[in-house]
Amino acid sequence: MSLPEATELLTDSYGRTVRSLRMSITDRCNLNCIYCHNEGHIGHSKEMSVDTIVDIVKVGSRFGINRLKISGGEPLLRKDLEEALVRLPDMRDVSMTTNAVLLKDRASSLKDAGLDRVNISLDSLDPGKYHTITNCGKGTFDKVLDGIHEAVDVGLTPVKLNMVLLKDLNDNEIKDMLDFTRGYGGDVILQLIELMDFRDLPQYRIDANEVERSLMSVSSDVKVRELHKRKKYIINGAEVEFVRPVDNTEFCANCNRLRVTADGKLKPCLLVSDNMVDVSEASIEELPDLFRLAVSRRIPFCKS
Numbered sequence: 240m241s242l243p244e245a246t247e248l249l250t251d252s253y254g255r256t257v258r259s260l261r262m263s264i265t266d267r268c269n270l271n272c273i274y275c276h277n278e279g280h281i282g283h284s285k286e287m288s289v290d291t292i293v294d295i296v297k298v299g300s301r302f303g304i305n306r307l308k309i310s311g312g313e314p315l316l317r318k319d320l321e322e323a324l325v326r327l328p329d330m331r332d333v334s335m336t337t338n339a340v341l342l343k344d345r346a347s348s349l350k351d352a353g354l355d356r357v358n359i360s361l362d363s364l365d366p367g368k369y370h371t372i373t374n375c376g377k378g379t380f381d382k383v384l385d386g387i388h389e390a391v392d393v394g395l396t397p398v399k400l401n402m403v404l405l406k407d408l409n410d411n412e413i414k415d416m417l418d419f420t421r422g423y424g425g426d427v428i429l430q431l432i433e434l435m436d437f438r439d440l441p442q443y444r445i446d447a448n449e450v451e452r453s454l455m456s457v458s459s460d461v462k463v464r465e466l467h468k469r470k471k472y473i474i475n476g477a478e479v480e481f482v483r484p485v486d487n488t489e490f491c492a493n494c495n496r497l498r499v500t501a502d503g504k505l506k507p508c509l510l511v512s513d514n515m516v517d518v519s520e521a522s523i524e525e526l527p528d529l530f531r532l533a534v535s536r537r538i539p540f541c542k543s
């Protein structure tokens with residue numbers, strides 16, 4: 240697909256050109272994970288309408304933002320997601336991060352509506368541990384596995400499995416997870432995530448350097464992504480990406496994402512909440528200047 244050239248790119252004062260939008264469309268969730276940082280948290284404010292979602296993405300794409308990540312809360316709690324997807328402009332990559340509890344029945348309609356791929360949170364292959372981590376109800380773990388199968392079947396690939404590493408809880412499962420992904424050929428990729436500990440859970444914090452060393456010691460190849468300069472390790476034919484957001488200046492220096500909260504605010508940084516730009520009531524004509532304002536407020540959270 241060839242996309243129209245953007246006439247203006249949005250580059251912040253640290254030289255970071257915004258190429259991607261990470262949009263929370265609801266802060267509601269059907270799980271209650273022990274480490275959840277309520278990324279899209281808006282209390283009881285109103286969720287953005289489909290019109291607002293579409294306008295924001297349209298204006299972003301005119302600025303050369305050609306990747307969209309839809310997140311939550313749990314985005315599948317919005318029944319109008321497909322309606323929004325079909326109305327989006329052409330983009331290089333439209334993906335969604337989901338817990339997959341409701342994915343099985345929606346995967347096909349999401350794919351038809353234009354979703355390219357999904358990231359699925361799966362912190363453990365042990366149903367008991369999964370329950371401990373997510374506080375889920377009975378039968379939920381199996382629904383998630385069904386969601387993964389269905390996502391692969393309908394081609395929402397590559398499916399990335401997001402596993403937040405929790406010391407002494409699931410950090411001994413990396414090998415099992417890799418074996419699980421190998422069962423899907425190249426359609427499923429493991430993504431290990433360092434815990435961002437907003438809930439003061441020091442007992443679960445892992446030593447990310449140690450994890451990185453152990454991945455390195457068994458990998459045959461390492462690739463580096465442009466986004467956050469994340470590393471991807473190839474281990475016996477399986478791919479594993481390691482996300483290290485904590486105290487990582489390189490990660491922030493290579494952050495090309497602008498965030499959007501579920502109630503319609505442009506958020507210059509995931510971890511900063513006092514510099515957002517409210518666009519919930521803005522017309523499409525007003526949006527470009529509000530984008531420029533939000534990008535002018537972008538500062539790397541970690542910098543040397």
Ligand SMILES: Nc1nc2c(ncn2[C@@H]2O[C@H](COP(=O)(O)OP(=O)(O)OP(=O)(O)O)[C@@H](O)[C@H]2O)c(=O)[nH]1
Pocket residue numbers: 308310334336358399401430432482484494496509
């Ligand atoms: N601090 C910080 N963490 C991020 C950022 N982007 C993603 N993360 C964390 O990385 C984890 C994985 O994020 P996902 O939503 O699955 O998406 P992704 O892996 O970033 O995106 P893709 O690789 O394009 O699928 C989540 O736990 C996020 O909180 C970011 O810009 N800043």
Ligand code: SF4
Pocket residue numbers: 268269270271272274275276277311312313338360
């Ligand atoms: S699935 Fe995601 S949004 Fe929901 S509770 Fe877990 S971490 Fe939070």
Ligand code: SF4
Pocket residue numbers: 484490491492494507508509510538539540541
């Ligand atoms: S903490 Fe802020 S600056 Fe750093 S990568 Fe995340 S969103 Fe970007």
